[in-house]
Amino acid sequence: MMNSWFGILFILITYLVFLAMRHVYNRFRMPLLNPVATTTLLIIVGLLLTDLSYDTYMLGGWWIQELLGPAVVALAYPLYHQRTKILRYRIPLIAGLFSGIVVGMVTGFIYVKVANLSSMYASSFLPKSVTSPIAMEIADLTGGLPSLAAALVILSGIIGALFGPGLMRLLGITHYLGIGVGLGCAAHGIGTAKAMEYGEEEAAFSSISMTLSALLYALILPVAIHYLL
């Protein structure tokens, strides 16, 4: 009984804090005030102050997370609306995707080699640009820690959403293709949520990049880890 009250309380708190943070973000329009990041920070601080565990929070959090699945399914809509553009720009999409994957894997392997990481940590780090369920599976398969892999994936998503927009403006990445592919390849789902703020074209290219890069990573990375670590 107590647990279901906790659950309802955490659902409400999460929802209300998110609405408040989205409101703050819309007022100031600073990428650093990304609602996912600010909401998360406030909830973590609240949990630490009240000495409640993440597991207790998830009594409510689980219900919200359960809606992530259908929301990802709903990304079929922007893809459907933008189908002619995706077909027209299939070559740049593949080129961007390919360079993102190569850069991601090369920099990742250089870091784990130079830092001399144990294979457990290396396998948790390398799937950092892949959407979390896949990253967790890759980590599990290759001897990493799935929960740490998920945390790193989420941090890369937050990093992409916080620093991506300013950097892209600075480097003249203004075309919806560059913005969408960049956010989707580097920051997966959280990046796609950010891409939706730009427009439907960005959202479509971000979700297709996220999908294809997850697929390619899942096929290549376990083999690469097996031979290179």
Next chain:
Amino acid sequence: MKLLIQVAVFYFFYKIGVVLQSTLEIPVPGSIIGMVLLLVLLLTGLVKERYLHGGANLLLFYLPLFFVPATVGVMNHFRFLSKTEGLIMLLALLVGTIMVLVSSGLVAQKTAASVDNKAEATGVMDDE
């Protein structure tokens, strides 16, 4: 009420995706398989765009909210991430993520420009 039914349909697609993922051992999350399935149905015209339009908008409007429970989970790794080894890892994550974002974005945009130029040169513009 209509919106709730539509959201339930999206949830159903997600669950189908999860089942397909585990039975066929596809290396992609169930939610993405559900997305591809719906996209195929939309493209073939078996599902009309207007059937689920409202539900899709509602779910996508709250998409960032649905990530929050997972992002809060980072707190379980504070102990490791605040050690020297963890801090170096965070730095590598920052640099790596930004490099991926910039390189893929730049390459996609530069290549897109050449597609546009070619379309202009041949006079083919299949836009809307």
